[in-house]
Amino acid sequence: MKTRGLIDIAELSTEEIDVMMDVAEDIIAHPQAYSELCKGKKLATLFYEPSTRTRLSFESAMLDLGGSVIGFSEASSASVSKGESVADTARVIECYADIIAMRHPKEGAPLVAQMNVDIPVINAGDGGHNHPTQTLTDLFTIKREIGHMDHLVIGCCGDLKFGRTVHSLVTAMSRYPGVKFIFISPEELRIPEHVRSEVLDAKNIPYMETTSLEDVIGELDILYMTRVQKERFFNEADYLRLRDSYILTPEKLISAKKDMRILHPLPRVNEISVAVDSDDRAAYFRQVTNGKIIRMALFLKLLGITK
Template sequence: MRSLIDILELSTTELEKLLAVACDIIENPQKYAHKCDGKKLATLFFEPSTRTRLSFEAAMYELGGNVLGFSEANSSSAAKGESVADTAKTVGCYADIIAMRHPKEGAPLVASMNSSVPVINAGDGGHNHPTQTLADLLTIHREKGRFDNLTVGFCGDLKFGRTVHSLISALKRYKNVKFVFISPSELKIPDYVKETLTKEGIKYTETTDLEGSMADLDILYMTRVQRERFFNEEDYLRLKDSYILTPEKLANAKEDMSILHPLPRVNEISVAIDNDPRACYFKQVFNGKIMRMALILKLLEVE
């Protein structure tokens, strides 16, 4: 029995297999419509995340399975003070697989250490969000056809942005990948991420200039400055509009650059860009559901 807590638990070979299954699901959805008949997914969402929860639920329904769960801590036994370990042990008796979102970092790991069924980390605080990374990777795979020889720009909140950290971890395993970190100084990429890149000889640059970096990028990964990651409302208000992508700023961008965003967006990508062929963020949403389907099949060991 395996869980997925951190994207690096998947080797590049396993990832390739998962991408192949995902592409097959897109090509032949009917083939997969009853793969999980009689199976149940528990979505344990201790903090609200409509998008991720619906994506997991849609994935399970499209595989023929069923879903049970809760969408906020108040409607769970956690409100009565139950530990994550006990919740996982209990839910393991009801469901075949668990998807857990929790505001505390490491909670899904604790669940996986105590559960009799596989646990998927659906986001733990500012730490990991591996299924978002799977969505990102399928999008890059479908748009670019490769993971090597890419220059990837990350823009916005690179300090608290867990999707950024996970995607860097996944992409740095491929040859000749360069990173450009574009952020205000308060939201710079953490030192430990840079230390790892330096140690592994991976090229990266840091800048505060979005427009000036644009021409080099094959992929631009935009992020939201998230209110819930700040302790201080003033800091949030001061920084939230720092980097807004507009059609003017795309003037120097490559014609085949892909714009990604984990969504939801607030205002960091102008809606005027939504019809630009380079905008891939709604494709990412679709790809996220497909990768969750592929992951559920893998963890349930359904052929």
């Protein structure tokens, strides 16, 4: 591999993540000081499948740093529809841009791009595999909302089988001391065996699994809600049966801690009642802002730019 981008959250050390979160805090405190740091730099957003919110987050982050943006937002408008390989597309884009953010339905595509270019490639989601900037967003939100990363009880609720954001969050949070996980899901959507054995059991991290949100909500410092995604199911009947398994309502929040925080990678469908939005514990829209800020910090890191 030629240059370092960000393909998998595991590539970042805890210290590197801490430094990025410090930079992100400074961006929030002094946005003007960062507004022209990427002047003359160009981000290419190569989105082979639509993901408007992630693309806009990347693009806003670069624009707020004074840089510019090129790219495409679906495969049909790209050369891939003519049969061009990911490697060739990346090599061509390298001639125009300083950094690439790539979303691709095939797992490993951003890694292939990174192996073929000298500019940093950021994985903006590759199928059901990795989405490291979502994980950075989640970590930064936890840091901002709670103030620390250690000794937290983290509840993950909903689709824990196909939800890649949960797998990455568990991997990333397992680095911090005193963390405990509670996994809340229907039997069919349990956290996969490889996450339990290779991350949790391997590091002796305590966790429990349950099917009842009400039974455990009072213990949680963080409640990470996920959507049951239709595209992950082969069978429509299974999707419809499980879709409404866990819906967070103000009534369920009565027994939750006053300083618990609710996170969600968005978009939500109906797993969080709209009535919860006005609760101070609902952090998911603040999470969106944090996503843009931490991506700004990531651009600066990967481009080697300091204030």
